Amino acid sequence: MSVEKVKDYFKNYGMEERIIETSQSSATVEQAAEALNCEPERIAKTLSFKVDERVILIVAAGDVKIDNSKYRHQFGKKAKMLSADEVETLVGHVIGGVCPFAVNEGVTVYLDESLKRFQTVFPACGSRNSAIELTIEELEEHARPLEWVDVGKDSKSA
Template structure:
């Protein structure tokens, strides 16, 4: 049985939501939000960065605008007790099925909670990685939420005490 490439896995997944969705594939890798924005001619904020965090054996994938920092207290709130930190490159590949710099927020290898930053809502279209470093997928904020089954959070703000 032939293994599907990460890009083909993303293509097959998004076609179930919208047959018109198609990743944009570039000649060169776009390893950062800044590189992707430069290639598109867009704002860095329109690039949806996907970062996997872990605490113990719990993982959560945060999807945030390329121009915001994820607040450590939001990570801790999502993962519960324990010290939360970014997952290693090996963990990212094992959990998501994608390499660092190409992490798509859906069609993941393992099911983990996905937290989408509300700051992405300000753009009519955002661009996620599509499984390889040379790819971007244009999606609306609403489509991103639907495809990831995500929880919306303002990741740049500390959570409010109850």
């Protein structure tokens, strides 16, 4: 199970005890916010895309949607999300638990600028009912992004 891979990853840093496993689903931003008793925008959702043959993950604030023109400018392609069938195989985590930790080799992670407005955020940890609260610096350290990008648009203006 991918939550075990994430726990093993964080064990290397003495942080596995910080992983929160809830009795209710945290598979969507709204469910995660309710389960973790935090604002939905502080959920660090991880979106899975394919750029040519590469798999990329973009971690963004819970209230942000991908802006197609910004995405195209950044990656030179139209945004193409992985299908539900592809996610677990190509990324290594189930839908609803996708996170930037302990992913399959060759997966590239990007962090969206929308996260920088928070002191801490809650990314998933490989299952539909897990998360960890991390500072932005910790997220950057453990997600090991290729770079920060600005590909989001606030859902209020979408």
